[in-house]
Amino acid sequence: MQPDTDFGNHPAFVPDGQIASGGNGGGDFSCLDALTTDWPTTTVNVGAIDVLWENTAPHKTQYYKVYITPNTWDPTQPLRWGDLIEIGSVGQGPAEPFTTIASVIPAAYAGKRAALVSVWQRDYNDSHEAFYSVSDIQVAGDGTCNPGDAANVTFANNTNCTLEYYQNNTLQGSANSGASFAANTSVGAQWEARETSGAAVDSFTIACGQSIYASTQCVGTGCTDGDPVTITFVNNTDCTVEYYRMDALQGSADAGGSFSVSTTVGSHWDVRETTGVEVSHFHIVCEVTTYTSEGSCGGGDSCAGLQTWSAGAVYVGGDKVAYNGVEYQAKWWNQGANPEQNSGEYQVWESLGSCSGGGCTTGDAVSVMFNNNTDCVLEYYQNNALQGAANAGGSFMTSTTVGSLWEARETSGAAVDSYTIACGQSNYNAAGNCSADTTGGCATAYGPYPNVYMAGDVVGYNGHNYECQVNNLFNVTPGTAA
Template identity: 25%
Template sequence: MNKINKWHSHLNLKSCGVSALIISLSSLFAVSQANAHGFVSSPKSRVIQCKENGIENPTHPACIAAKAAGNGGLYTPQEVAVGGVRDNHEFFIPDGRLCSANRANLFGMDLARTDWPATNVSAGPLQFVWTNTAAHKTMYFRYYITREGYNHAQPLRWSDLELIYDSGKEPAEATSLHTVPMPPRTGRHIVYSIWQRDWELDAAEGFYQCIDVNYGGSSNSSAASSTPSSVPSSSVGSVASSSLASSVSNNTCAGLGIWNPTIAYQNPTQIQHNGRRYQANYWTQGNNPATNNGQYNFWLDLGACVGGVTSSSSSVASVAPSSSSVSSQAASSSSVATGNCSSPAYVNGATYTTGALVQNGGSEYSCTVAGWCTVGGPYAPGTGWAWQNAWSLVRSCQ
């Protein structure tokens, strides 16, 4: 009997040990899930703004109202997520629940108000930062913004949004940086960002963040500059003209490095390759720009390298950024005014200041965002697929 009792006791201890191991592993998985995923830390998303204002005792009116409506999810702002969504966001998240991702403990984030804490911005490139508490392989990061005239008295709907940036596939990263071209807007708007995990290599989960922004507010550290430092110095700057005898270059690839497959590039770095100019859409290494370019590919094709060194006797339109509304490009023989317009012809990749007037394709355009006007290519006035983010149509020159 004693031997049998000892055997049973030994078996029970083993069973307890196995149970304890299972409980420990379950706890470990629970902790890893609780710490998982990410949020937009700059400009600060709505959930981060209210979390930092105080979850239990907020002082901001919008965050106080959010607490009353449900804000318990602010304890885990990295979990504003929907599992298994697999790119079908509108099916899983109904209109009016975009900021909460339809999670009841975050319904307070969906309140239609005009006083959410907001970041002051302006049109032009603006860097967004996803802080990822758990890195995942990514199918895409997408950024949307509410359309001009959006009614903040109504809950946010999918039809209120306009897509402005898609990163394409990205590797698993602790921090994901995206330079997003902020379109012209006035007043308060909502930027809506989606992080879709790679359902082919990872999981089909999606993460969602609402970021409140204010166009025309006083500038701060989060505001986008009209000539951002993130745009390479080789493509932003004034044309130097010390004397009439000097020579200037309007080569659109002047100063750009040659693509090297061993170097890692990030947006918005520009390079030249086989006589063409390219800009990195996001982090890339070893991906040949000639065969990996497109709106959602590794590289953006900004066009052929054109122009060369010309004598300043052919005229220089402007030599300083402060010059009224004239571009600081070197005008070549192709810059002769045509039709009813006296402004110079547009030169792809030349430097332009906000307010600069140019002709292109028989019409006159005014530069609204210097950083993007200077990039050219997809922002070429009237012809690039994103030209309206950089220029405004003034009139026909015919």
């Protein structure tokens, strides 16, 4: 298992010398790390090979990677991460029983013995698990080559931008970030990798015994976890959804709508119905700025047609069952695992919520967003008590209850809109032009906490400006004593 802050740092969890056993060198799998020439080998040829993973318990994938030991490798010496050379990879994908990783054995390995190390990293949003495999190979041939000889090469784009590949200043192909471009060329040929803007990134001379040429950094600044990024969540479901980060509500979008927000690369977001039922979740990554939720939301009996869980039945990843009025989905193969007792984050079942669909009634707690699409400051009242304000083009989010009555007013007190909070609706809009000269020269409207005011701050309230006299003041209505 790998913690949230260290995804993919395999050497931190699988020590050198224990790669074949997946870090279990002190346990039942220690024999896999045995240092001996007796391991059977599979004969392969120089050039393209397919490495096939068969998954008896398929899961969604973050990536597969295939590495090879140096062509001077000694099988009586421990496998070390720092010695491994990447020769193939596959990016994110769905749960599949078989996956083929296209890889390339460099010409310099002809006639050599080597080991292939394969890594399967599960989808970061599903699990922290990674799996490891080692295969001993014998590469056929004698490895001789000369300038002008035909060569099959792969240009690996390990940058965070799209690259184009040129030979003799002629575009030959391209590769998106994390992908690769394979080409037929000749030993001694000159190649160049460029950004789509034309900026040169790398130049290569095709050499004997080398078939992979990697670029690792764009000319522009790359991105890493923690970098700021603006993203858009698209709601293609049939209900209003809410967006949470670290279990704190950040915004919402009605069916067919969207929600844009500033966040950071590497952050985790949850998408939920207004009833709290999870719809989807996302791990924010470099260069992806749109995240879409699909499907139908709750309502009615979501377990209709599902089999009731049985202790004797065998379930595989994706199977759904009903048990004690709750819908569950299997994450991987299992038998006899009671879903009610085995539906935690790293357990075999995932709870999909109540079969009833989780409707709402008057008095239920909800979070709503008041959007001010007018050309003036609006104040929002519940039961004639000011609760908050929003500048023109802004919004005000608050917690309230289904059935409660709200009113949007100009700072002059003129009514703009009234709302009755309804089930399944979390956005309430005010639009149009405000009354002429209603602000009376007032400053930004006063609002309760989370607004905090410092000495010297000026706010508008009921047609008057007020200046704050102390620091860290909140929830004190202008015109009253602090």
